[in-house]
Amino acid sequence: MVEPEETTIERAQEAAMARKAVDALAERDRLALLMREEGLDYNEIAEALELSPGSVGTTLSRARRRLVESYEALQKSREEREKNAAS
């Protein structure tokens, strides 16, 4: 079964939730995550954030977990609102 393509509204809703999840992160975690997404390696991130290279992995793992958990929470909340609206 082929899933239907996302509509523009759905993509916009996902973008809004992603923005919310990113904004919910701590400053250091958010910066470390965005730097890594832009292709910087651990040494560059450590230098920019004035961290030790060994702690960059820990910061990124924490940021990723919190981001995903935050996003999933927002997604669950939206699904509940839509369910309530439908009922």
Place this chain on the structure above:
Amino acid sequence: MQHLDEGTIHSWLDGALSADEAARVEAHVKECPQCAAAVAEARGFIAGASRILTALDNAPRGVIPVAATKKRIDPIVWRVAATLLVVAAGTLVVFRNDGREAPIATSNADTVPSTVTTFAPTAAAGNETHRMSAEPTPSLQKPGNSARGTAVGGLQSSAGLAEKSTLKGGATDASKPTSQALALPPPVTYQAEARAPSRQPSTSAGESRKVAPQAGGAVTDNVSISSANARAAAPAPQTIAPIRLRGASTLDAASEQVHLNEVATLRTLGAKATLYEVTPGDTVTFTEPLSAQLESVVATGSSAGERARQLTGKAAAAPSKRGDAAVVSAPDSQRPTAVAGALAGAPSALVPATHVEVANGVTTITWIDTATRNTLKLSGRMSEARLQRIRISIERERAATAAKKKP
């Protein structure tokens, strides 16, 4: 070996560990199911985080430190450069257009005075040729004036005709530029012709111009100078002397068939003046009397008035209204009556020129219409040869018109 911490797992998955550490972690993950599950969870977080960040329609900027970013050129520099480029391009277009239009403007400006300058040389006043000692009636042009005055006066009279009369189509603007003038040979040959109007009848083949006005015979006006010869004789650049080129057009056109375009007609007391345009910008004035009785007098000499009065009783009553007019005293061979019979059938090519006058570039031919006995006058700023050809065309046209009127 202790279990792997989450930071080490992410570092291993991101490839940030050294080769030794990576090998050690890999070996441990293979042996430790708990750490293997942690690695699987970490992979899920990495993929989830990457998907969420990709979903951001507008990722936050400025997260990279200044040292890591490349220097960019200030946008204002690009704006200034674009403005300068537009201004330079516009200036180039304007200058190129000016250069293209300049020759056109020059040719137009040169064409305007060409009519005056070409036909009003300072020495032209001495070129007046009178075959007859008396002038019949003053026409639109006054040869007795100064060179400049005559030339300008001729233009003004033509303009006056156009204003007072009904325009029939053709433009009378003498300054109208013609492509013919631009494509014509240099004027050296033409000037020689204009300044040395040899009207002596000649039969030699080497003569450049042959005019044989003989009674009873056809008037032969041959301009033997072809345009190719004229070009070879004076290969001057055309753009140097646009005024003279206009004169050369007259020479070439003399050998062509004359197309008369009646531009305007002016009726005055006792006379009718018709303005023909033979080529764009070149006009001739044809004057004919409206009253046959008043205009049947031809002036050939003031001293011969008495004899003419004796010959023509009708003309003897006329001079009371024209004090300056004299009566015809022409030799028998040139008298219009001698060719009247021949002209009845073909009046155009057999009419001799009884009076040719050139003053300041204005050639005037006066002859007698054998059918009506009227004095006709044709004047224009062109050579006599061409004027004679135009006269023949006018005669043919008049004969055709008269033939139509007759039942």
